[in-house]
Amino acid sequence: xxxxxxxxLPQGSIEKQTTTLNLGPTHPATHGVFQNxxxxxxxxxVNAESTVGYIHRAFEKIAExxxxxxxxxxxxxxxxCSAPINNMGWHLTVEKLLGIQTPKRVDYLRxxxxxxARITDHLICNGVVGxxxxxxTGFLYLMQFRELAYEIxxxxxxxxxxxxxxxxxxxxxxxxxVAFQKIxxxxxxxxxxxxxxxxxxxxNRIFVERTxxxxxxxxxxxxxxxFTGPNLRAAGVDYDVRVAHPYSSYEDFEFSIPVGSTGDCxxxxxxxxxxxxxxxxxxxxxxxxLKSLPDDVYHADVPAYYLPEKQDVYTxxxxxxxxxxxxxxxxxxxPGELYNAVEGANGELxxxxxxxxxxxPYRLHFRRPCFIYYQAYPELVKGAMLSDxxxxxxxxxxxxxxxxx
Amino acid sequence: xxxxxxxxxxxxxxxxxxxxxxFEEPFGLLSFTAPAALNLKVMQFLYDDEELQFxxxxxxTAVHYPNxxxxxxxxxxxxxxxxxxxxxxxxxxxxxxxxxxxxxxKLFESANWMERxxxxxxxxxxxxxxxxxxxxNVDEMTYFPMRKEFPLEDQTRVDKDDxxxxx
Amino acid sequence: xxxxxxxxxxxxxxxxxxxxxxxxxxxTTFDKAIGAARKNSIWPLPFATSCCGIxxxxxxxxxxxxxxxxxxxxxxxxxxxxxxxxxxxIAKKMGPVLRQVYLQMAEPRWVxxxxxxxxxxxxxxxxxxLQGIDQVIPVDVYVPxxxxxxxxxxxxxxxxxxxxGQESLRRRHSDxxxxxxxxxxxx
Numbered sequence: 001x002x003x004x005x006x007x008x009l010p011q012g013s014i015e016k017q018t019t020t021l022n023l024g025p026t027h028p029a030t031h032g033v034f035q036n037x038x039x040x041x042x043x044x045x046v047n048a049e050s051t052v053g054y055i056h057r058a059f060e061k062i063a064e065x066x067x068x069x070x071x072x073x074x075x076x077x078x079x080x081c082s083a084p085i086n087n088m089g090w091h092l093t094v095e096k097l098l099g100i101q102t103p104k105r106v107d108y109l110r111x112x113x114x115x116x117a118r119i120t121d122h123l124i125c126n127g128v129v130g131x132x133x134x135x136x137t138g139f140l141y142l143m144q145f146r147e148l149a150y151e152i153x154x155x156x157x158x159x160x161x162x163x164x165x166x167x168x169x170x171x172x173x174x175x176x177x178v179a180f181q182k183i184x185x186x187x188x189x190x191x192x193x194x195x196x197x198x199x200x201x202x203x204n205r206i207f208v209e210r211t212x213x214x215x216x217x218x219x220x221x222x223x224x225x226x227f228t229g230p231n232l233r234a235a236g237v238d239y240d241v242r243v244a245h246p247y248s249s250y251e252d253f254e255f256s257i258p259v260g261s262t263g264d265c266x267x268x269x270x271x272x273x274x275x276x277x278x279x280x281x282x283x284x285x286x287x288x289x290l291k292s293l294p295d296d297v298y299h300a301d302v303p304a305y306y307l308p309e310k311q312d313v314y315t316x317x318x319x320x321x322x323x324x325x326x327x328x329x330x331x332x333x334x335p336g337e338l339y340n341a342v343e344g345a346n347g348e349l350x351x352x353x354x355x356x357x358x359x360x361p362y363r364l365h366f367r368r369p370c371f372i373y374y375q376a377y378p379e380l381v382k383g384a385m386l387s388d389x390x391x392x393x394x395x396x397x398x399x400x401x402x403x404x405x
Numbered sequence: 406x407x408x409x410x411x412x413x414x415x416x417x418x419x420x421x422x423x424x425x426x427x428f429e430e431p432f433g434l435l436s437f438t439a440p441a442a443l444n445l446k447v448m449q450f451l452y453d454d455e456e457l458q459f460x461x462x463x464x465x466t467a468v469h470y471p472n473x474x475x476x477x478x479x480x481x482x483x484x485x486x487x488x489x490x491x492x493x494x495x496x497x498x499x500x501x502x503x504x505x506x507x508x509x510x511k512l513f514e515s516a517n518w519m520e521r522x523x524x525x526x527x528x529x530x531x532x533x534x535x536x537x538x539x540x541x542n543v544d545e546m547t548y549f550p551m552r553k554e555f556p557l558e559d560q561t562r563v564d565k566d567d568x569x570x571x572x
Numbered sequence: 573x574x575x576x577x578x579x580x581x582x583x584x585x586x587x588x589x590x591x592x593x594x595x596x597x598x599x600t601t602f603d604k605a606i607g608a609a610r611k612n613s614i615w616p617l618p619f620a621t622s623c624c625g626i627x628x629x630x631x632x633x634x635x636x637x638x639x640x641x642x643x644x645x646x647x648x649x650x651x652x653x654x655x656x657x658x659x660x661x662i663a664k665k666m667g668p669v670l671r672q673v674y675l676q677m678a679e680p681r682w683v684x685x686x687x688x689x690x691x692x693x694x695x696x697x698x699x700x701x702l703q704g705i706d707q708v709i710p711v712d713v714y715v716p717x718x719x720x721x722x723x724x725x726x727x728x729x730x731x732x733x734x735x736x737g738q739e740s741l742r743r744r745h746s747d748x749x750x751x752x753x754x755x756x757x758x759x
Contacts, residue, residue, distance in 0.1 A: 025666060025669050026619060026673060032621070032622070033621050052540060052541065053541035053543075053665050054663055054665050054666040055621050055661055055663050055666065056541040056663050056665065057661055058557070058696070058698040058699060060526075061550065061551055061557050062557060062696070064557075065557055073695070074695075076623075077622065080623040080626055096432060124626075124629075139633075140633055143630065143633035143634065143635070144634060147630065147633075160630075160721065161719050162623055162718065221514075223460065223461055223487070224514045224515065226462060226463075226513070336431055336432070338431060338432045338434070339434060339463075339464070348463070350463065350464055352464060352483070354468060362468075363469075365464070365466040367463060367464040367483075371519075371522075372518070375514065375515060375518045376514070401622050404541055541700075542665070543700075550699055555699075556699075558697050558699065559698070562703065
């Protein structure tokens with residue numbers, strides 16, 4: 001308990017020196033459902049206790065029931081702001097288990113989709129940090145580009161948000177010319193909008209004063225708490241799964257990792273902003289590289305795990321058998337145990353898969369970055385004022401679906 | 406000098422000898438088993454050693470193997486070395502009748518909630534944990550849902566039409 | 573040099589209810605007048621839990637714009653809202669919270685269940701998910717989809733508007749409504 005000379009309570013009084021404020025599961029929209037019980041001394045936060053589990057949907061138990069290709073829609077709903085990254089992460093894990101090598105074109109297309117998803121996730125996070133400081137306009141400007149990204153996803157897979165994009169071994173259909181036109185349109189229009197957003201926020205005196213020094217964390221404490229992703233990079237550690245353990249041909253691309261210094265909310269905002277520029281450059285490089293590859297390859301040649309073309313199923317015997325085996329879940333899945341990680345928008349999204357050779361995994365565990373770094377919230381917020389506590393919460397980019405899985 | 410799996414194995418065997426068993430390398434990741442009483446000592450050794458430096462806990466989870474009588478619950482730690490970019494997997498097995506494991510929260514703060522999740526799902530009791538209560542499920546739940554004997558669906562539903570659900 | 577004044581010619585006006593009008597007065601029934609006023613100024617409470625919440629954000633953003641239907645102010649407190657929009661999966665842990673929020677709303681109140689999870693539990697037939705919010709609160713409109721497109725959410729909103737416009741003023745005091753509330757255990 002803090003020494004509070006300005007409050008004098010009579011001896012034996014039952015009045016408490018601190019107030020308990022419930023930042024309950026129902027927040028003003030956008031953030032998701034998690035509860036924080038704050039002990040406050042006036043306006044300052046003395047202690048915070050978090051409760052999660054308000055949207056626990058038992059993904060890991062469901063995954064033990066479903067065949068491998070049916071788990072992709074589950075992974076969508078983990079970090080639903082950037083669903084394609086989760087999908088691709090899962091496909092990469094299963095491909096590693098089965099030893100499938102995807103052709104370069106598939107890798108580059110996957111990179112485009114993943115970086116697009118990363119941009120959309122950082123859009124929401126930075127926009128929401130703006131909304132929490134009172135700046136609603138920036139968010140509206142950026143949501144327009146999220147709509148463009150939705151159109152691109154729709155062209156590729158049919159769905160806007162929970163995409164279920166791709167299949168084990170590649171994509172379900174080739175990217176149409178319309179999809180490429182839409183990607184070009186995004187690349188043409190987004191830099192201008194991002195620059196506009198930056199002029200609104202980055203050197204804005206009110207925003208800078210509200211976010212600098214709020215919720216700082218040192219690199220050692222961040223590593224001890226298991227931080228990964230933009231939050232860790234803002235604290236000063238340049239760890240990025242795309243560079244440390246490259247997957248899906250990321251080693252062919254040139255990009256840099258933005259790193260902050262103090263780990264406070266302003267640094268996190270800047271790191272996410274810089275990552276958006278880097279993602280744009282990666283997409284542009286991928287589009288250039290695609291021009292030199294034959295454009296009819298969109299999946300690996302693994303008929304045992306990738307559904308054959310429908311006309312082949314009706315005319316050829318092997319295709320019919322493969323189709324049957326895949327759909328009925330009789331494919332030969334090798335037993336094994338592996339841990340695979342991708343760089344999600346929040347950090348290292350890991351899949352720990354134990355397969356016993358059966359139709360569905362024996363155990364599938366998602367290493368969810370949000371769940372792990374949310375534990376640091378009481379430490380980040382100790383001694384801060386209530387409004388700083390709110391900004392800190394939104395700059396951590398907590399997605400409730402990933403928190404509870 | 407870059408850290409190879411063989412070097413890590415050699416150092417571990419030097420220090421702990423016969424206690425560590427089943428060294429495997431599935432998909433290039435060194436994985437080994439330690440007895441339940443030694444988990445903190447092994448992790449402390451891997452943390453403090455200047456060459457090994459496994460100072461990051463990537464993941465902590467539990468698995469239920471109902472067929473291995475006497476060692477049904479496994480707690481799996483994934484450790485990571487930032488400098489050399491090497492991963493490591495440590496498994497410990499405890500029987501379901503006495504699932505007590507020493508907590509890793511003093512070493513890694515991130516183990517706090519991950520151990521609560523393992524307790525919530527599997528009933529693994531972490532000795533010395535500051536706040537071992539359920540985290541994701543409702544507090545009033547009486548069983549540990551992820552164990553293999555429990556079903557996925559809520560058994561108290563009365564509105565499911567058996568004809569439509571193919572039973 | 574000021575630019576020429578532009579008037580927005582394409583504004584859609586709300587239809588006046590049927591009534592008897594004369595020089596300086598207009599007579600109609602209370603139902604119709606109050607219904608028309610209420611339905612074009614519904615203040616929703618976005619109870620967004622998961623993925624459908626993000627589609628709601630897209631609906632409220634400028635491309636699909638929920639505000640042009642009168643939902644300009646998102647009241648984040650149940651004491652000041654008319655419509656509870658439940659978007660996303662409701663777990664059993666969240667059920668009492670949802671009920672508490674519903675009880676805090678003042679009559680007249682409506683509830684819209686957006687998405688498959690809120691309507692019926694959706695994909696998640698598990699031990700921890702409430703299989704539809706109508707297990708705990710009465711629902712007026714269900715919007716299916718996973719997640720529903722913003723157009724579908726707007727369609728659900730428009731149906732709520734129809735319900736609001738046609739509601740009789742005596743409904744909330746009628747026996748049938750009281751029976752409905754009792755069946756949920758709400759006084």
